[in-house]
Amino acid sequence: MIEFKDVTKTFTGKNTVHALKGVSLKIPAGGIFGVIGQSGAGKSTLIRCINMLERPDSGEVWVDGILMNRLSPKELRQARKETGMIFQHFNLLSSRTVFQNIAFPLELAGVSKDKVRSRVGQLAELVGLTDKLQTYPRQLSGGQKQRVGIARALATEPKLLLCDEATSALDPETTRSVLSLLRTINENLGLTIVLITHEMAVIQQICDHVAVLEDGVLRETGRVIDVFTRPQSQATANMLQGLHGSKLPAELRSKGSANTLVRLTFIDQRAHQPIISQMIRTHDLDVNILYGRIDQMKTTPFGMLLVELDGTREQVTEAVQFLQKNQVEVEVLSP
Amino acid sequence: MINPVMLSMLWTATLDTLTMVGLGTALATVLGLPLGILLATTAPKHILEQPLVHRALGGIVNIGRSVPFIILMVAIIPFTRLLVGSSIGTTAAVVPLTVAAIPFVARLIDGAFKEIDPGVIEAAESMGASPPVIIFKVMIPEALPALILAVTLTAVNLVGYSAMAGAIGGGGLGDLAIRYGYQRFRGDIMLQTVVILVLLVQGIQMLGDKIAQRLYHRQ
């Protein structure tokens, strides 16, 4: 669907900033693709390169087989009409009612008044704002404003929805409801969503694929479940720490226990099976559970355990092999 | 105290002033709006970014605003004659008033557009809106209360300028004040014209505020 080929973007000014340093990336159609990174990593620049709100200095951006950098202004406007975008600060027109805001892209597309009315009605229902159509944005809460933004972005039935920190200005409860709306839209309308965020929790809740951006460099990309359970880069690992709370407490580390400390990660069905108790029975060792949690990644259950294995060296080695054979991720932390 | 002749002179002078201010404001707005739009949209990072045009326009506007009105009025007499066939009278005074107000309006309108959240313009761009659509469907509606206030301020200024135009035979309240109040030592007429001028300014400002307020409340 979308492909970045060696895209660079440098901002020159008082001090030069290399916002994107040769990013190559493929975004598949139909899913929810997340881009995560710290503030200033270049996330906004990256997503804005997709609809050329920001023009890359070099490299190519392809959307649906179209090379976006080469479009004439007129062709670009046409392409933009087929892409929806929502913003951190909503960017609604304050002089227009909710109805008129949602109708705006339809007006641009020259849709007839009757069609506009019925389409806006549908969209308002989709985002749950049927009773607010005649109010002005000033009178709406942040969550409601973002719903208007979403309805507006979907008005022309785009195949692609770009979300620049769509939930960063919202409280956790509202964030959850807006994210689940995005997920519903993705599932029901089958459109591709690209969203950027600095919160791992957002990625975890709705994304299928994720790309990790650090200092304008793409550190890694892949399925969320893979990147979360087997991070390949330090940047990812750092960001995950906050989410899982799985950092080894300093006290445990320094205790220097003779036992082997391991972190086990269970994905999907593995999270439901009694693998630990099987291991204890078949390998005759003791297990001391220090920490554990079970979570959900989009729809996939995902568990994490921090345990000490108490047994002879052979027993421990065999136990680890048993776990790995059962597709449990094992990370030996000490000794 | 106020005899009928005086009263009718005051009335005519007030109408003349209203004509000068009204026509001057209307013409200056019609001509200054495109200039203000160009000034705003050719600015760096704006929808019609054109650094050279922007700087040139900015320079012209600044020069226009720094010429004292009384000098401008005299300097463009040939132009005024060319346009209306005379350089004296109410109609003739509208020309320098308009010319003086255009750069003023343009700068105020530029300022009103600068107040628009750039994110809103960007959102319109992301929907594939062309520059004319952004100007007429986004920038002008979004800045409307500020634009109304800009026009109000221009009208108020023109009340003052029109009194000055009166000094060189433009007609209106200024003319009356000079000829009767000053040259013939009629303090009462001087006072009456000043009171009317004050009321005019108050009235214009209140009207402008009211319209802007109504537009703004809605938002």
Ligand SMILES: Nc1ncnc2c1ncn2[C@@H]1O[C@H](COP(=O)(O)OP(=O)(O)OP(=O)(O)O)[C@@H](O)[C@H]1O
């Ligand atoms: N228009 C611009 N002019 C100059 N520098 C810019 C511009 N836009 C972005 N930058 C710089 O480029 C870098 C990347 O910015 P970008 O907005 O893409 O980061 P981000 O990952 O979206 O950060 P945040 O989470 O804070 O939104 C930053 O250092 C920023 O200061």
Ligand SMILES: [Mg+2]
């Ligand atoms: Mg950003």
